[in-house]
Amino acid sequence: MIKVESISKSYQATKALNRISFEVTQGELFGLIGPDGAGKTSLMRILMTLLVPDEGKASMSGLDVVRDYKQIRQLVGYMPGRFSLYQDLSVEENLEFFATVFGITIAENYELIKDIYVQIEPFKKRLAGKLSGGMKQKLALSCALIHKPEILVLDEPTTGVDAVSRKEFWEMLKKLQQQGITILVSTPYMDEASLCDRVALMQKGEVMEIDSPARIVENYTRTLLAARSDNMNRLIQDVRNWDEVESAYAFGQFIHVTPKRNEMEAVELEKFLMTQKHEKLQVNEISPGIEDVFMALMKEKE
Amino acid sequence: MRTIRYILQKEFIQVFRNKTMLPMIFVLPLVQMLILVFAATYDLRNVDLYLVNQDQSATSRELVGKFEASPFFRIYDASFDLKDAESSFKKEEAEFVMIIPPGFERDLVREDEAKVELLINAIDGNKASLIYSYTLGILSRYNKEVIAEWKSLPEFNPPHRIEVKDSYWFNPELDYKWYMAPGILAILVTIIGMFLSGMNLVREKEIGTIEQLNVTPIKKYQFILGKLLPFLVIALFDLAFGLIIARLVFDLPIVGSLPLLFGFAALYLVGVLGLGLFISTVTETQQQVMFITFFFMMIFILMGGIFTPVESMPEWAQWLDRINPIYYFMRIMRMVVLKGSGFFDLWEEFASLTVIGTVFLGLAIWRYRKTAS
Numbered sequence: 001m002i003k004v005e006s007i008s009k010s011y012q013a014t015k016a017l018n019r020i021s022f023e024v025t026q027g028e029l030f031g032l033i034g035p036d037g038a039g040k041t042s043l044m045r046i047l048m049t050l051l052v053p054d055e056g057k058a059s060m061s062g063l064d065v066v067r068d069y070k071q072i073r074q075l076v077g078y079m080p081g082r083f084s085l086y087q088d089l090s091v092e093e094n095l096e097f098f099a100t101v102f103g104i105t106i107a108e109n110y111e112l113i114k115d116i117y118v119q120i121e122p123f124k125k126r127l128a129g130k131l132s133g134g135m136k137q138k139l140a141l142s143c144a145l146i147h148k149p150e151i152l153v154l155d156e157p158t159t160g161v162d163a164v165s166r167k168e169f170w171e172m173l174k175k176l177q178q179q180g181i182t183i184l185v186s187t188p189y190m191d192e193a194s195l196c197d198r199v200a201l202m203q204k205g206e207v208m209e210i211d212s213p214a215r216i217v218e219n220y221t222r223t224l225l226a227a228r229s230d231n232m233n234r235l236i237q238d239v240r241n242w243d244e245v246e247s248a249y250a251f252g253q254f255i256h257v258t259p260k261r262n263e264m265e266a267v268e269l270e271k272f273l274m275t276q277k278h279e280k281l282q283v284n285e286i287s288p289g290i291e292d293v294f295m296a297l298m299k300e301k302e
Numbered sequence: 303m304r305t306i307r308y309i310l311q312k313e314f315i316q317v318f319r320n321k322t323m324l325p326m327i328f329v330l331p332l333v334q335m336l337i338l339v340f341a342a343t344y345d346l347r348n349v350d351l352y353l354v355n356q357d358q359s360a361t362s363r364e365l366v367g368k369f370e371a372s373p374f375f376r377i378y379d380a381s382f383d384l385k386d387a388e389s390s391f392k393k394e395e396a397e398f399v400m401i402i403p404p405g406f407e408r409d410l411v412r413e414d415e416a417k418v419e420l421l422i423n424a425i426d427g428n429k430a431s432l433i434y435s436y437t438l439g440i441l442s443r444y445n446k447e448v449i450a451e452w453k454s455l456p457e458f459n460p461p462h463r464i465e466v467k468d469s470y471w472f473n474p475e476l477d478y479k480w481y482m483a484p485g486i487l488a489i490l491v492t493i494i495g496m497f498l499s500g501m502n503l504v505r506e507k508e509i510g511t512i513e514q515l516n517v518t519p520i521k522k523y524q525f526i527l528g529k530l531l532p533f534l535v536i537a538l539f540d541l542a543f544g545l546i547i548a549r550l551v552f553d554l555p556i557v558g559s560l561p562l563l564f565g566f567a568a569l570y571l572v573g574v575l576g577l578g579l580f581i582s583t584v585t586e587t588q589q590q591v592m593f594i595t596f597f598f599m600m601i602f603i604l605m606g607g608i609f610t611p612v613e614s615m616p617e618w619a620q621w622l623d624r625i626n627p628i629y630y631f632m633r634i635m636r637m638v639v640l641k642g643s644g645f646f647d648l649w650e651e652f653a654s655l656t657v658i659g660t661v662f663l664g665l666a667i668w669r670y671r672k673t674a675s
Binding site: 070073089096101102103143 | 304305308309312315316319320509510511512513514515516517518519520
């Protein structure tokens, strides 16, 4: 459905995308995961025909993004990272406007957006600029869907949205996927990666790994230890200074530690920390999540 | 068709929802017509005259009386001493000093010739030349009277005399307001056209809506038309509004055909709006649009012949004016409103504006990209 073949794009001296390749199959929910500046937006803008790549080829539903951009615009729905609807038009007027420029009426495709739109319908006379973050996002999704696209491209749809709305939003995406829409979504949140069928982990314009979230985690065989004490600042310093440790990051209330030896056990770390006079120590071995894998891959690349 | 209609509808909704737009549409013509037309006048009234009458004869007093009676001059002060006059002149109290030397009457009687000296403050060159010509008018009229009075004997009547009789056509009372009002209206229409359209388009860039719009199958011409037509309509509305004010307040005669005037205005606006839109396609923020548009506006307006006649500009400037849309529109406004010119009198302006409009609008459509490079 989406095919990207060694796409490169530079802005002056900065290389935003470096020979990126991947494929998204029909009906898949595919995630581009990576921090700010990884090149997610540039890639999406190329796929949305808003940006011309320097090198490489890409196609959406078999149509070339450079040559057939006109047809692509008919069959792809796009939700940019920044809220891009008319703030001075009402909810209803926005939807009506985007339906009209696609040459259709709201009624024709109402079925597709019904589940989402009913939630904001009580506010349909309200100006889009006066909506809450979650509602804006639902309106933007409705507008991106109104022409019944085959492919939906969402650029960081959940950035700046509260936890409840984020969860709801992913449920909506799952429902759309069940209706056969291929979805490409980008996010800087690692926890959202596990909600995708497959993900591409991106960093500095390159794809580090492409697989299902479960497989990515499975393929990661390093031991991971979690530690906490009463003085976390000193703890992370001490852990990082220990020769036996390869890396350590703060993860919520714990520090995730990757030892150099895979055979190291929690007790060993605990013993070392006790010599450093840490109190209320708690050290366990844990199974890594996708975020741990990402951190490890990032470190590896550097 | 449905798309264009809806795009227009959307633009109008946005214009009328914008809280600064509606007052602008009504206040701008009112302020421009009621303040600027009066302020930009070249009419001369009550110039302060310092009189140094060293003759003190019946004749010189009669001459002074002519100046006193004139609405253009006001005797600020009088003295026998030239030094008083000079100091007043230097302090910028009096704008104009007239010196009638001793023996004025005697010279006039004996030698048929007498001299009067004038000192005019020429910091404002326009005003100085106006003062000079008004003074000359009074003096020559007085001169004729003297000739008629003293030399009424038949043998002194010169057999051949060329009499210059002037009459001003199309603006018989030389009312500057009639001359300025069409010019100010042309500026008004230009401001509305150039600024509003350009600012509106670049705003879509600033708030990011253009990104969403660009991924729709909306056509370039539909988009540009959607940005052009609403402001064309608003500008024409303001032209009508301004003309009504001018008619009611200054009694401006509208000699020519109104449909012709509005037809030309629409043609002119296509060019100006096109330029505004072109500017907005090469800029990223409203601030940039403001600066660039202002730059063009200043040049167009000052070179357009609103305040100074184009004929007195250097040749290269006159040549440059061929690509200045305001120059043509200014002529059209004045010629249609004051003179009643018809289409065939203005075919050159028509042709030029058509070319300018096509070029500017073409540039805007060509430069508007739905894809970034």
